[in-house]
Amino acid sequence: MKVVLASKNNHKLVEISRITEKFGFELVLQSTLGVDIDVEETGTTFEENSLLKAEAVMKATGLPALADDSGIAVDALNGEPGIYSARYGFDDTLDDWGRLLLLLKNMESVPDGSRQGKFVCVITMAWPDGRVIQARGEAHGEILRQAEGKNGFGYDPIFYYPPLGKTFAQLSPEEKNRVSHRAAALRALNEKLKEAGYADK
Numbered sequence: 708m709k710v711v712l713a714s715k716n717n718h719k720l721v722e723i724s725r726i727t728e729k730f731g732f733e734l735v736l737q738s739t740l741g742v743d744i745d746v747e748e749t750g751t752t753f754e755e756n757s758l759l760k761a762e763a764v765m766k767a768t769g770l771p772a773l774a775d776d777s778g779i780a781v782d783a784l785n786g787e788p789g790i791y792s793a794r795y796g797f798d799d800t801l802d803d804w805g806r807l808l809l810l811l812k813n814m815e816s817v818p819d820g821s822r823q824g825k826f827v828c829v830i831t832m833a834w835p836d837g838r839v840i841q842a843r844g845e846a847h848g849e850i851l852r853q854a855e856g857k858n859g860f861g862y863d864p865i866f867y868y869p870p871l872g873k874t875f876a877q878l879s880p881e882e883k884n885r886v887s888h889r890a891a892a893l894r895a896l897n898e899k900l901k902e903a904g905y906a907d908k
Contacts, residue, residue, distance in 0.1 A: 709733045711740060711765035712830070713774035718860050722886065724892040725775070726863060730905055732812075734765055734773070748907050753829040755792055755843060760835040769835055777828035777888060779862045781810070781850055783817040789827075792862070799832035802860050809852065811865060823849045826866060830896050840899045844891025859883065885901075 710732045717736070724734045727803055733833045738746070750756040753776045760774035765770035788795040788810065795806040814822065826846045833839050845867065855863035856876025868886065875883060881901030882888050 709735060709770055711742070711764050711768050711770050711772045711872065712855050713737055713760040713772050719775065719829045719889075722880075722884065722887075722889060723775070723893065726890070726897070727773070730897075730900060737768070737772075740768055740770075748776070748790070749792070750776075753827055754831075754843070756790060757829040757831040757841065758833070758839065761831040761839075762853055765835060771832060771834045772823065773830065773832045775892065777826065779810075779824055779826050779866065780844070781822075781824040783813065783823075786859065787813075791895055798850055800865050807862055809863060810850070811852065814852075817850075821903045824848060824850050824866070826862075828888040828892040830889075830892045832896065832900075840896065840903060842892050842899055843896035844888045844895060846886060846888040846891065848875075870902070895902075 708731060711733050712723065715736060715738055720734060720736050721876050742764060744767055746760045748756040748759060750759055757774050757776035760770045764774065765772035766845060778789055780786045780789045796809045829841065829843045830838060831841045848866050848868045851865045851867050851874065856864050856874045858878060859876040864874045868875060871878065871882065
């Protein structure tokens, strides 16, 4: 079954495809189908924004669509950047690295031992017949004072994951696919798809 990923991010396509392919889903980026829509993320939660994106791309393509909304939430910053992780600072000149540096700057006064945070991912799959499945995953860790590691993307280089003693950017793709917030959300989606009658191939 062809499923459209409501994203233009090839990193996400590769990461999510490794898990969805076992259900026989052929995951394709929306751009591959000539769909170029930017969904206004007007929701106030990861769940709401994930649903908005999935439904918009599903309606535009007429195919089942899968969307995720994810971000990093820092305890000492009252959960910021949260749903605004990809737009942190609301400065169009900032790229991923610029937003990472902004987060570090805003955490300069946060002492060691109080730098806990989590990555959150909510995945929504929406079908043209109105069915919706939603799953949430989290990964808990600490925010470092400087970037470490070359893998991953976004805030991965400053997110230290204590169980493995590395940042997400120091993990191999295989390691990250076992422990990441997106992996946890996909495992939850996996179980919900089984409950809905889809076979794990």
